Amino acid sequence: MTSPLASRPGAVLAEGADTGVAAHYGDPFREQRQLAEDVGVVDRSHRGVIAVPGADRLTWLHSLTSQHLSGLAPWHGTEALVLSPHGHVEHHAQVADDGETAWLDVEPGTTADLLGYLQKMVFFMRVEPADVSAAWAVLSVVGPKTTETIARLGVALPSEAYALTALPDGGFVRRMPWPGKVAADLLVPRAALDATVDRLAAPLAGVWAYEALRVADRRPRLRFETDHRTIVQEPEWIPTAVHLEKGCYRGQETVARVHNLGRPPRRLVLLHLDGVSEELPAQGTPITLGRSTDGREARAVGFVGTAVRHWELGTIALGLIKRSTPDDADLFIGETRAAVEPALETA
Template sequence: MTTVLIEELEPESADAGVAAHYGDPMREQRTLETAVGLVDRSHRDVIAVPGEERAGWLHTLTTQHLSGLRAGQGTEMLVLSPHGHVEHHALVAEDGTTAWLDTEPGAGAGLLRYLEMMRFFTRVEPRDATAEMAVLSLVGPEAAATAARMLGADLAEPRVREVPGPKFAAGSVPPEPTALYDVRLFEGGLARRVPLGVDLLVPRTGLDAVVARLAGVPKAGLWAYEAVRVARRIPRLGWETDHRTIPAEAGFVGPAVHLDKGCYRGQETVARVHHLGRPPRRLVLVHLDGVATDQPPVQGTPVTLDGRQVGFVGTAVRHHELGMIALAVVKRNVADDARLTVGESAAAIDAG
C-alpha cells in the first residue's frame, strides 16, 4: 500500500505527520461515505485534565455545560476571548478519572496555557498528553457497528440539540451538554461516538496493537476525511475561523455552545448575537466551477462579489461526487444566489 504523507504534498501544512492518502483518495472518500474506513488523526494535540473538580472548573471556563459531565460522556467546547471571539475548540471524552480534550495540531499549547492560568486553587492537574495519546477515527455509516464488533465498544447515537430561537425562555435549554457523545472504554483505549463515526483515543504505546485489531478496516487518508467533513459542513478551528470569528458565524453554536448556562468569558457577545439573530457572517458550502483551474484554493483565499471581498475560503477539497467544493465564511447579507468568485473560479452557494 502506498502511503503519501501530507508534508510530501503540502510542506507547510499544519496537518503534517499523517497520511494524505494511500494511493487512491477518491476511492477512500467513497469508502468513508458508504462503508467505513480508518483515518490516522494522530497529529491532533491532546490535553488530559484529571482532578476531582475538573467538570465544574471546565464548566466555568468554556461555552459548554459541563458541570454534570459523567463518565462515559463526551461533547464539544469552545474557549472565547473576552470579546466573544473563538480562541479554542476541543472535543471532550470523560472516562471517570480524567477529561480528555483533543484539539487541532499546534493548538494544544495555547489551550493548556490558558487552563493553567485559570487553575488558581482548583483541584485539577491539566497536562499536555499529546505524547501519551493518539487519535484515530473510524469514519462512515458502518463505524459504530465496526467499533462494536472489533473493539467491543457498543456506542449510542450522538445527540446534538437543536439551537433555540432568539428570545427563548430562560430555563428552556436543559442543564446538560448540547452535544452528547457516548464514550466507552475498550481494551487499549477510549472510543467516542461523534457525527462522522467513532473517534478512538489510544495510548501511543499501544497504537500498533489497536491498528492490528482493526486490520480488516480499509485505511483512508486525511484528504478523504476532510472531503467528508466539508460536505457535511462541519467547521474546523483555524480553517473556518479567523481572529474575529464568533461562534454563531462558523456553525459552532449547536454542538459546542450552551446558550443558558450562566457567565463565562465572551458570554455577553454570544447572548447578544443570538438574541438579535444577526451574526455578521455565516458559514456556507460553495461549489467551485474548476474551469480556470482544477487546484482547490488555499485557506484564506478571498471570496468576492462584484469585485469586493465578502468573505474567505476555509477548507477547499475535491469531492468524488460534488467536484471542487469549499467551506467559506461570508457576510450575512450575501444572497444564496449571488455570483461569487474565489481566486480564478466562479463559485455558487449551496443553500441545501
C-alpha cells in the same frame, strides 16, 4: 511527530496543519467512497491531547468554556469552545470524561496555547491539566460499517452521540455524529496505533478523504473556517459546542447579545467551484463579489476555509461570507467562479 501509520504502503504525507499523518494511501477518491459507503480508519494522531484529572475538573472547565460541563455524566462527551473576552473563538475541543479524567482533543498546533491558558486559570482548583499527546493518539472510524468494525476491539459502539465505551487496553471509543451517518473517534495509547489498526481490520484512508466528508457535511474547523474575528454564531457552533443556558464564562456577553438580536455579521456556506483551475484555493483566499476588471479590485465578501475535491460533488469548499450576500450572488475566488449551495431548511 510523524505517525507510524504514515509508513504504511502507499502513504503520502499531508502538509500544512495536518503534517505528520497521511494525506492519502494512493487513491483519495476511492478512500472517500470507502468512508461514505463502507468503512475506513483515518489516522488523526496529529491532534493534540490534553488530560485534565482532578476532582474539580468539570466545574472548572464549565467556568472556562462555552459548554455546560458541570453535569457531564461519566463516560460521556461533548464539544466546547474557549472564547476571548470579546467573544471571538480561540479554541475548539472535543471533550470526553471517563469519571476520573476529562480528555480534550484539539486541533494540531493549538495544544500549547490552550494548555498555557488552562494552567494560568488553575488557582486553587483541584485539577492538573497536562499535554499527553506523546502518549495518546486519536483514530477515527468512519462509514456505515463502523459498528461492526468497532466490535472487533471487543466492545460495542455506544448508541448515543458522544457517549464513550472503555477500551480493554486503555482509552475509549466515542460515537460521533459526523462525518457521515456513522462514525467513531478512538483515543488509544500512541504505542498501540499499529496494533489497533490491525485489529480493526478495515482499510486506511487519509485525512484528505476525512476532510472531503467534513466539508460536504458543512462542519467548521478551527483556524480553517475561522479567523481572529469569528464569533460562535458564524460557523453555527450552537448548540454543538455552545450552551445558551449556563453561568458566566469569558465571552458570554457577545454570545448572548448576538443570540438575542440575531443575524451575526457572517455565515458559513458550502460553495461549488467551477473546477477550471487545477489548484485548490488556499485557506484564507478572498471570496469576491464579481471579479476584478479594468484595474478595479472586486469587493471582498468573505474568505475560503477548506477546499476539497469530493468524489461525488466535485470541487467544493467551505467559506465564511457576509450574511448580506445572497445565495445567488456572482462570487469568485480569484478566477474561479463559486456558487453557494443554499442551506437545508430545518424544522
